[in-house]
Amino acid sequence: xxxxxxxxxxxxxxxxxxxxxxxxxxxxxxxxxxxxxxxxxxxxxxxxxxxxxxxxxxxxxxxxxxxxxxxxxxxxxxxxx
Amino acid sequence: xxxxxxxxxxxxxxxxxxxxxxxxxxxxxxxxxxxxxxxxxxxxxxxxxxxxxxxxxxxxxxxxxxxxxxxxxxxxxxxxxxxxxxxxxxxxxxxxxxxxxxxxxxxxxxxxxxxxxxxxxxxxxxxxxxxxxxxxxxxxxxxxxxxxxxxxxxxxxxxxxxxxxxxxxxxxxxxxxxxxxxxxxxxxxxxxxxxxxxxxxxxxxxxxxxxxxxxxxxxxxxxxxxxxxxxxxxxxxxxxxxxxxxxxxxxxxxxxxxxxxxxxxxxxxxxxxxxxxxxxxxxxxxxxxxxxxxxxxxxxxxxxxxxxxxxxxxxxxxxxxxxxxxxxxxxxxxxxxxxxxxxxxxxxxxxxxxxxxxxxxxxxxxxxxxxxxxxxxxxxxxxxxxxxxxxxxxxxxxxxxxxxxxxxxxxxxxxxxxxxxxxxxxxxxx
Amino acid sequence: xxxxxxxxxxxxxxxxxxxxxxxxxxxxxxxxxxxxxxxxxxxxxxxxxxxxxxxxxxxxxxxxxxxxxxxxxxxxxxxxxxxxxxxxxxxxxxxxxxxxxxxxxxxxxxxxxxxxxxxxxxxxxxxxxxxxxxxxxxxxxxxxxxxxxxxxxxxxxxxxxxxxxxxxxxxxxxxxxxxxxxxxxxxxxxxxxxxxxxxxxxxxxxxxxxxxxxxxxxxxxxxxxxxxxxxxxxxxxxxxxxxxxxxxxxxxxxxxxxxxxxxxxxxxxxxxxxxxxxxxxxxxxxxxxxxxxxxxxxxxxxxxxxxxxxxxxxxxxxxxxxxxxxxxxxxxxxxxxxxxxxxxxxxxxxxxxxxxxxxxxxxxx
Numbered sequence: 001x002x003x004x005x006x007x008x009x010x011x012x013x014x015x016x017x018x019x020x021x022x023x024x025x026x027x028x029x030x031x032x033x034x035x036x037x038x039x040x041x042x043x044x045x046x047x048x049x050x051x052x053x054x055x056x057x058x059x060x061x062x063x064x065x066x067x068x069x070x071x072x073x074x075x076x077x078x079x080x081x
Numbered sequence: 082x083x084x085x086x087x088x089x090x091x092x093x094x095x096x097x098x099x100x101x102x103x104x105x106x107x108x109x110x111x112x113x114x115x116x117x118x119x120x121x122x123x124x125x126x127x128x129x130x131x132x133x134x135x136x137x138x139x140x141x142x143x144x145x146x147x148x149x150x151x152x153x154x155x156x157x158x159x160x161x162x163x164x165x166x167x168x169x170x171x172x173x174x175x176x177x178x179x180x181x182x183x184x185x186x187x188x189x190x191x192x193x194x195x196x197x198x199x200x201x202x203x204x205x206x207x208x209x210x211x212x213x214x215x216x217x218x219x220x221x222x223x224x225x226x227x228x229x230x231x232x233x234x235x236x237x238x239x240x241x242x243x244x245x246x247x248x249x250x251x252x253x254x255x256x257x258x259x260x261x262x263x264x265x266x267x268x269x270x271x272x273x274x275x276x277x278x279x280x281x282x283x284x285x286x287x288x289x290x291x292x293x294x295x296x297x298x299x300x301x302x303x304x305x306x307x308x309x310x311x312x313x314x315x316x317x318x319x320x321x322x323x324x325x326x327x328x329x330x331x332x333x334x335x336x337x338x339x340x341x342x343x344x345x346x347x348x349x350x351x352x353x354x355x356x357x358x359x360x361x362x363x364x365x366x367x368x369x370x371x372x373x374x375x376x377x378x379x380x381x382x383x384x385x386x387x388x389x390x391x392x393x394x395x396x397x398x399x400x401x402x403x404x405x406x407x408x409x410x411x412x413x414x415x416x417x418x419x420x421x422x423x424x425x426x427x428x429x430x431x432x433x434x435x436x437x438x439x440x441x442x443x444x445x446x447x448x449x450x451x452x453x454x455x456x457x458x459x460x461x462x463x464x465x466x467x468x469x470x471x472x473x474x475x476x477x478x479x480x481x482x483x484x485x486x487x488x489x490x491x492x493x494x495x496x497x498x499x500x501x502x503x504x505x506x507x508x509x510x511x
Numbered sequence: 512x513x514x515x516x517x518x519x520x521x522x523x524x525x526x527x528x529x530x531x532x533x534x535x536x537x538x539x540x541x542x543x544x545x546x547x548x549x550x551x552x553x554x555x556x557x558x559x560x561x562x563x564x565x566x567x568x569x570x571x572x573x574x575x576x577x578x579x580x581x582x583x584x585x586x587x588x589x590x591x592x593x594x595x596x597x598x599x600x601x602x603x604x605x606x607x608x609x610x611x612x613x614x615x616x617x618x619x620x621x622x623x624x625x626x627x628x629x630x631x632x633x634x635x636x637x638x639x640x641x642x643x644x645x646x647x648x649x650x651x652x653x654x655x656x657x658x659x660x661x662x663x664x665x666x667x668x669x670x671x672x673x674x675x676x677x678x679x680x681x682x683x684x685x686x687x688x689x690x691x692x693x694x695x696x697x698x699x700x701x702x703x704x705x706x707x708x709x710x711x712x713x714x715x716x717x718x719x720x721x722x723x724x725x726x727x728x729x730x731x732x733x734x735x736x737x738x739x740x741x742x743x744x745x746x747x748x749x750x751x752x753x754x755x756x757x758x759x760x761x762x763x764x765x766x767x768x769x770x771x772x773x774x775x776x777x778x779x780x781x782x783x784x785x786x787x788x789x790x791x792x793x794x795x796x797x798x799x800x801x802x803x804x805x806x807x808x809x810x811x812x813x814x815x816x817x818x819x820x821x822x823x824x825x826x827x828x829x830x831x832x833x834x835x836x837x838x839x840x841x842x843x844x845x846x847x848x849x850x851x852x853x854x855x856x857x858x859x860x861x862x863x864x865x866x867x868x869x870x871x872x873x874x875x876x
Contacts, residue, residue, distance in 0.1 A: 048117075063729075
């Protein structure tokens with residue numbers, strides 16, 4: 001059984017398997033990742049750090065690529081979706 | 082951590098791993114840089130639930146544990162000066178000096194615009210595979226895989242292993258092309274095995290040829306797709322659509338360093354000689370960045386590049402013969418899965434092409450030249466720096482440049498302000 | 512083949528575009544000759560800050576005149592006219608001491624400008640580093656997106672029957688220009704080719720002053736005004752490589768970070784050493800910039816005249832040849848005034864401001 005950790009997405013606690021990406025945590029929380037320039041909801045597309053669609057705010061630092069960072073316990077993630 | 086590496090390898094997929102290992106075994110002090118937190122590149126990406134194949138594990142372990150190799154994860158190259166690269170990780174920035182450089186920057190997915198492709202729930206095919214391995218929730222989700230190429234099978238198998246209900250795979254290539262391809266497969270027995278294993282893993286999942294997803298629909302998330310195939314149109318309700326049209330080499334760093342490129346279909350690849358040497362002295366390239374060839378050619382080319390970068394004269398010739406065989410397979414693949422005209426015509430005037438700046442295809446059509454279109458619409462000026470839209474526009478037969486100026490990726494301003502004499506600068510952010 | 516026009520504008524940067532716009536509005540038959548994209552040269556490389564710089568009296572006069580004319584252009588679609596105002600800030604008492612003179616010069620030229628003390632400065636822009644001495648707020652100034660502005664002006668001229676010709680001008684005659692596609696156009700010819708001026712008018716010296724810019728990701732509401740260090744004017748009028756803090760909030764929420772000046776360089780490759788200097792200078796005043804993500808950086812070549820003032824008017828010793836070029840870093844600001852001044856002279860009218868300081872004759876002498 002893999003261990004799980006808890007991260008906070010838009011104020012809501014979410015459990016993910018240890019080693020999961022922030023992107024996975026946001027998806028598990030059921031949150032959109034961001035609103036596009038014209039207001040469309042967007043979510044992760046390429047999964048490998050190329051498209052920048054999965055940008056979120058992590059621990060107060062905006063514009064982080066959720067698919068490139070591993071979720072850590074207690075991480076505060078905010079999306080504008 | 083060393084200040085200077087005899088050989089600096091950029092990318093830790095199969096090519097980068099074997100390059101680093103070959104160079105280290107030949108006595109070189111090696112730095113292995115990757116943007117990801119863990120090695121393996123895309124093909125051997127770490128899976129949070131399933132362990133990698135034994136061969137991949139051995140390969141990664143041998144490289145990472147080698148005493149002469151420094152592993153530099155979560156590190157991106159953002160700038161270059163002669164003999165050194167400016168790199169950034171989440172916490173710091175530094176200049177890395179090198180004697181020789183091996184570019185093993187791999188490839189990205191070709192993602193082509195079609196109506197609805199910006200909806201949450203639509204990802205790349207390799208994209209969904211990567212996300213699933215990172216823990217993206219797929220259990221019980223209805224997944225459709227579409228696009229073109231052998232990656233579709235692998236993506237479908239990964240999704241299924243992670244609990245998805247894979248409804249179908251839609252391949253745009255027609256059955257005849259596929260038959261021609263499979264008839265020639267006997268020359269690559271390992272590939273036959275690979276395909277057979279994947280097919281077995283996908284038992285019960287319908288695989289349709291000559292079929293294209295023409296639209297995705299939903300309000301704020303994917304709800305339904307439209308598929309056009311030999312038996313007409315149909316609609317399928319689903320939660321995830323994974324759609325990709327093959328791979329494009331990541332040539333931006335090579336381009337910034339001044340390496341000569343050459344055409345690979347609509348995309349560009351790095352030109353190398355028989356020793357994987359690029360047109361720039363001391364700069365080698367291996368694997369997908371030299372043209373999409375798959376894991377086998379990447380492993381061989383990485384080893385050649387790693388040896389050549391240390392000045393080795395022996396051990397290369399036998400590898401060169403094996404490379405020819407592996408590359409021939411890639412050519413077959415390219416022909417079989419050549420993108421159909423129908424796919425190129427999917428984007429409508431109101432379909433977004435540039436997802437960073439929300440620019441439609443129609444907005445680009447109002448301009449006669451690419452530079453004018455870019456300036457007027459900001460197409461390609463967002464954080465992906467054109468990696469998605471310029472790659473797509475190239476496939477659609479439109480001119481699009483390669484962004485090859487520093488910062489090569491969006492980077493902290495403090496990173497760009499770092500001078501080579503400054504040493505390592507920890508970011509104030511953390 | 513030969514065609515006749517009242518005015519043939521060579522170069523569709525912001526200067527040529529504005530001239531074509533004004534000339535066509537006067538009912539003149541206009542041709543615009545441009546081999547590349549509209550507004551894609553130094554026009555696209557600039558910041559698009561509409562600012563009255565008060566270093567030279569004639570520079571200030573042209574800028575102030577132009578800023579009034581910009582009010583009629585602010586609604587051009589996609590031009591992103593945004594009245595953020597300019598906030599000049601002083602680092603110390605020494606710089607603060609220059610403020611009364613600056614205010615007097617700006618006000619004499621008709622600008623609304625007010626002194627702000629250290630506390631007001633912090634209130635206006637909390638991101639500025641503490642300890643700055645004060646500054647000057649010029650609230651009416653604005654920023655635009657220059658390449659689209661240039662395009663809109665050309666489109667407007669074309670709607671008034673101006674002709675856009677995709678070709679390169681290769682030789683000048685008397686009231687004539689020959690293009691690389693073999694055409695010969697007859698009429699008054701206006702050369703507005705900026706940094707490429709000397710290819711057609713070798714007698715008018717142009718120095719290229721390379722500048723770098725960088726644009727960030729979107730950080731809405733971090734800054735509210737175009738911020739310029741009081742030392743910027745020294746950098747702009749100096750004679751050696753220099754940097755100055757000059758940071759602009761775009762309407763998109765992105766920040767444009769400048770600026771640098773390099774002499775004797777004619778490539779527009781990014782120089783990392785110069786970019787570093789420029790950024791370090793900006794960090795002194797805006798420490799929070801350090802953590803922001805840069806999306807892109809680029810360099811452009813400002814076309815400077817021999818004395819810091821543009822060449823606007825008839826070219827001496829030539830018949831039917833006019834020039835509007837050499838605006839250095841102020842081409843976007845002064846484009847509407849330049850166009851008005853040029854077309855008034857062409858039509859033998861008395862311009863609204865004294866045209867003599869810009870007379871290209873001074874350079875030929």
